[in-house]
Amino acid sequence: xxxxxxxxxxxxxxxxxxxxxxxxxxxxxxxxxxxxxxxxxxxxxxxxxxxxxxxxxxxxxxxxxxxxx
Amino acid sequence: xxxxxxxxxxxxxxxxxxxxxxxxxxxxxxxxxxxxxxxxxxxxxxxxxxxxxxxxxxxxxxxxxxxxx
Amino acid sequence: xxxxxxxxxxxxxxxxxxxxxxxxxxxxxxxxxxxxxxxxxxxxxxxxxxxxxxxxxxxxxxxxxxxxx
Amino acid sequence: xxxxxxxxxxxxxxxxxxxxxxxxxxxxxxxxxxxxxxxxxxxxxxxxxxxxxxxxxxxxxxxxxxxxx
Amino acid sequence: xxxxxxxxxxxxxxxxxxxxxxxxxxxxxxxxxxxxxxxxxxxxxxxxxxxxxxxxxxxxxxxxxxxxx
Amino acid sequence: xxxxxxxxxxxxxxxxxxxxxxxxxxxxxxxxxxxxxxxxxxxxxxxxxxxxxxxxxxxxxxxxxxxxx
Amino acid sequence: xxxxxxxxxxxxxxxxxxxxxxxxxxxxxxxxxxxxxxxxxxxxxxxxxxxxxxxxxxxxxxxxxxxxx
Amino acid sequence: xxxxxxxxxxxxxxxxxxxxxxxxxxxxxxxxxxxxxxxxxxxxxxxxxxxxxxxxxxxxxxxxxxxxx
Amino acid sequence: xxxxxxxxxxxxxxxxxxxxxxxxxxxxxxxxxxxxxxxxxxxxxxxxxxxxxxxxxxxxxxxxxxxxx
Amino acid sequence: xxxxxxxxxxxxxxxxxxxxxxxxxxxxxxxxxxxxxxxxxxxxxxxxxxxxxxxxxxxxxxxxxxxxx
Amino acid sequence: xxxxxxxxxxxxxxxxxxxxxxxxxxxxxxxxxxxxxxxxxxxxxxxxxxxxxxxxxxxxxxxxxxxxx
Amino acid sequence: xxxxxxxxxxxxxxxxxxxxxxxxxxxxxxxxxxxxxxxxxxxxxxxxxxxxxxxxxxxxxxxxxxxxx
Numbered sequence: 001x002x003x004x005x006x007x008x009x010x011x012x013x014x015x016x017x018x019x020x021x022x023x024x025x026x027x028x029x030x031x032x033x034x035x036x037x038x039x040x041x042x043x044x045x046x047x048x049x050x051x052x053x054x055x056x057x058x059x060x061x062x063x064x065x066x067x068x069x
Numbered sequence: 070x071x072x073x074x075x076x077x078x079x080x081x082x083x084x085x086x087x088x089x090x091x092x093x094x095x096x097x098x099x100x101x102x103x104x105x106x107x108x109x110x111x112x113x114x115x116x117x118x119x120x121x122x123x124x125x126x127x128x129x130x131x132x133x134x135x136x137x138x
Numbered sequence: 139x140x141x142x143x144x145x146x147x148x149x150x151x152x153x154x155x156x157x158x159x160x161x162x163x164x165x166x167x168x169x170x171x172x173x174x175x176x177x178x179x180x181x182x183x184x185x186x187x188x189x190x191x192x193x194x195x196x197x198x199x200x201x202x203x204x205x206x207x
Numbered sequence: 208x209x210x211x212x213x214x215x216x217x218x219x220x221x222x223x224x225x226x227x228x229x230x231x232x233x234x235x236x237x238x239x240x241x242x243x244x245x246x247x248x249x250x251x252x253x254x255x256x257x258x259x260x261x262x263x264x265x266x267x268x269x270x271x272x273x274x275x276x
Numbered sequence: 277x278x279x280x281x282x283x284x285x286x287x288x289x290x291x292x293x294x295x296x297x298x299x300x301x302x303x304x305x306x307x308x309x310x311x312x313x314x315x316x317x318x319x320x321x322x323x324x325x326x327x328x329x330x331x332x333x334x335x336x337x338x339x340x341x342x343x344x345x
Numbered sequence: 346x347x348x349x350x351x352x353x354x355x356x357x358x359x360x361x362x363x364x365x366x367x368x369x370x371x372x373x374x375x376x377x378x379x380x381x382x383x384x385x386x387x388x389x390x391x392x393x394x395x396x397x398x399x400x401x402x403x404x405x406x407x408x409x410x411x412x413x414x
Numbered sequence: 415x416x417x418x419x420x421x422x423x424x425x426x427x428x429x430x431x432x433x434x435x436x437x438x439x440x441x442x443x444x445x446x447x448x449x450x451x452x453x454x455x456x457x458x459x460x461x462x463x464x465x466x467x468x469x470x471x472x473x474x475x476x477x478x479x480x481x482x483x
Numbered sequence: 484x485x486x487x488x489x490x491x492x493x494x495x496x497x498x499x500x501x502x503x504x505x506x507x508x509x510x511x512x513x514x515x516x517x518x519x520x521x522x523x524x525x526x527x528x529x530x531x532x533x534x535x536x537x538x539x540x541x542x543x544x545x546x547x548x549x550x551x552x
Numbered sequence: 553x554x555x556x557x558x559x560x561x562x563x564x565x566x567x568x569x570x571x572x573x574x575x576x577x578x579x580x581x582x583x584x585x586x587x588x589x590x591x592x593x594x595x596x597x598x599x600x601x602x603x604x605x606x607x608x609x610x611x612x613x614x615x616x617x618x619x620x621x
Numbered sequence: 622x623x624x625x626x627x628x629x630x631x632x633x634x635x636x637x638x639x640x641x642x643x644x645x646x647x648x649x650x651x652x653x654x655x656x657x658x659x660x661x662x663x664x665x666x667x668x669x670x671x672x673x674x675x676x677x678x679x680x681x682x683x684x685x686x687x688x689x690x
Numbered sequence: 691x692x693x694x695x696x697x698x699x700x701x702x703x704x705x706x707x708x709x710x711x712x713x714x715x716x717x718x719x720x721x722x723x724x725x726x727x728x729x730x731x732x733x734x735x736x737x738x739x740x741x742x743x744x745x746x747x748x749x750x751x752x753x754x755x756x757x758x759x
Numbered sequence: 760x761x762x763x764x765x766x767x768x769x770x771x772x773x774x775x776x777x778x779x780x781x782x783x784x785x786x787x788x789x790x791x792x793x794x795x796x797x798x799x800x801x802x803x804x805x806x807x808x809x810x811x812x813x814x815x816x817x818x819x820x821x822x823x824x825x826x827x828x
């Protein structure tokens with residue numbers, strides 16, 4: 001593990017349900033093109049409001065993945 | 070949209086259930102007097118502990134709303 | 139309340155389900171040895187990814203408890 | 208001056224032209240209802256993009272004004 | 277306590293004597309119009325200098341108060 | 346809008362004229378290869394000095410764009 | 415001094431009088447069980463309000479002490 | 484270039500016109516006594532308000548210059 | 553006032569008595585060589601501990617002064 | 622140089638030996654696919670521990686490179 | 691791994707040689723009483739100067755270790 | 760020691776070898792004109808890249824020294 005190199009990308013996902021759902025949606029779409037994702041960190045939690053209620057959650061994460069040889 | 074002016078206020082809501090619930094409770098009470106709320110950002114997530122368990126979640130948000138003409 | 143002294147410790151808990159679950163697991167284990175816990179603050183929210191999905195949430199909190207006489 | 212008390216509010220203004228224009232638009236609308244504004248601090252500078260170009264600048268400021276007796 | 281919603285406002289008070297005095301002066305003036313203030317946090321401590329000496333202390337606080345039903 | 350996923354990239358543009366010009370130059374070059382850019386945030390404003398004058402402004406932005414299906 | 419190892423703990427003390435008093439109360443109680451305390455840093459200054467006045471100051475410090483052999 | 488040592492100083496300039504103008508005024512006055520200035524970074528952007536309008540912009544920069552042998 | 557340029561320096565003063573005293577001692581010594589000091593901001597509050605008690609307070613401030621023509 | 626546009630990416634490299642080695646390993650792998658790298662900034666320094674000793678250093682950097690025409 | 695709970699402590703180590711050496715000395719002394727240390731993060735890098743030269747490096751780390759059942 | 764006043768200056772040194780070397784080079788040049796330097800803190804660690812390799816390390820420190828009577 002000591003010789004791995006990781007790259008981090010920043011993604012924002014949305015969900016009408018929950019913070020966890022917004023993270024899952026971001027990872028789900030990213031996983032189509034990015035392989036070997038290892039960890040994420042939540043760096044911003046926001047949301048849009050319509051009629052005084054949460055319309056959807058919008059969560060920004062940094063995702064680390066292994067750079068392959 | 071380019072000629073809107075927004076004001077942001079800082080609110081703290083509570084919930085015995087979840088972080089999302091605390092945000093919803095804050096917005097619910099604020100919506101009685103504040104109109105045209107557009108977005109929020111979570112700026113602090115805390116909680117109170119009783120008997121070694123989470124008694125309630127306490128989440129602070131900044132809420133942006135449109136200043137009307 | 140004005141003559142209490144509190145100490146804060148930093149803990150990281152995990153959960154396959156939710157952010158709230160990770161906090162609860164951290165408090166549950168800590169409560170075996172730490173008494174008089176009063177509040178917590180979430181200071182980092184991370185997670186591990188396996189096969190493009192969240193394997194578990196990993197949440198770091200600071201926990202304040204009363205120093206007894 | 209040593210006995211004044213100031214209150215700070217947080218505003219976001221927009222302009223298709225410049226950062227300075229966005230600040231001026233925020234102050235212009237706020238001055239209709241807020242008196243005795245004394246200073247501001249820029250706390251966030253953002254913008255919206257349409258067709259690969261800046262559609263408008265969006266600048267958030269904190270504005271301090273004197274609380275009157 | 278778990279169903280309270282709090283609002284936070286940002287105030288700057290001054291005193292020729294001390295940091296504590298500047299906070300007290302800010303709260304004293306705010307208490308004329310704001311009810312149910314519960315806590316404050318110091319977010320900036322500054323001062324003005326005249327003839328090489330502190331002319332007055334200028335302390336900015338965020339004040340939380342209960343939103344009534 | 347609640348089912349969009351955004352990616353953010355970090356760019357630094359330069360201009361001999363203004364902060365706004367440096368942002369525009371960064372977006373102009375990026376728009377050749379990045380589609381669906383939606384917003385940016387200024388995260389650093391610097392400049393180079395020659396002969397005691399601003400030679401050019403150098404502004405770093407984070408740019409969010411929609412990940413297409 | 416170059417071969418010492420220090421540990422830092424985080425404490426919150428209270429005082430009805432002053433910021434300095436809250437720090438002293440925290441150190442006074444900690445000194446019963448922690449030896450060889452060397453320095454502290456103030457990391458948060460808060461207070462509780464009752465009837466529009468400061469009921470007590472609540473100051474959080476990090477305290478460094480020497481780990482003995 | 485690898486054997487240069489730089490010193491950084493912190494300056495605040497003002498302008499009735501623009502953020503860029505405030506930076507230029509700070510550099511213009513500093514260049515009378517400081518030689519070999521190489522770069523700057525904007526660390527604070529503020530302004531004074533008179534009659535509800537921006538009276539002048541006040542921008543704080545850190546300026547790096549080469550320490551000569 | 554709009555054409556003034558200020559320089560800021562960083563000083564640390566000490567006092568066996570109080571935070572305010574540490575600031576005053578820093579300004580008192582600086583005033584021997586620095587003229588036209590206008591304001592300060594507290595950026596760090598620390599202290600040394602001897603025998604479980606505060607031996608002296610150590611406060612770091614940034615001081616702004618006018619650059620003369 | 623005033624018309625260059627740079628992109629920044631975030632990488633994490635590892636080394637059993639040193640912080641400098643972890644940065645070099647990150648750059649070495651990245652240089653296979655990224656051309657025209659110009660500078661880096663260290664944003665996080667961590668490490669893994671095995672048997673009470675540093676198993677490897679893990680350093681995160683942001684790397685700026687020129688966007689070619 | 692998803693059911694582990696970690697505690698983090700903050701340590702400062704010193705070395706006349708290097709940043710890495712200061713971290714190793716901190717871990718070496720801590721390992722006498724703390725078991726199951728897993729990772730660390732560097733949070734502050736300082737040093738003492740004597741006769742214009744680095745007398746010793748002083749590095750503060752946060753160390754995470756597994757709380758055993 | 761309680762009656763000392765310190766001033767802090769910000770320096771950037773470079774080295775082709777190491778972070779420690781960059782700090783030493785900054786202190787070495789500063790010591791020609793600044794007396795009574797006591798401590799430093801690393802506030803930024805950067806580097807320049809040539810041909811995919813570290814050309815030199817560039818470390819910014821704040822240095823505290825005693826103001827003499």
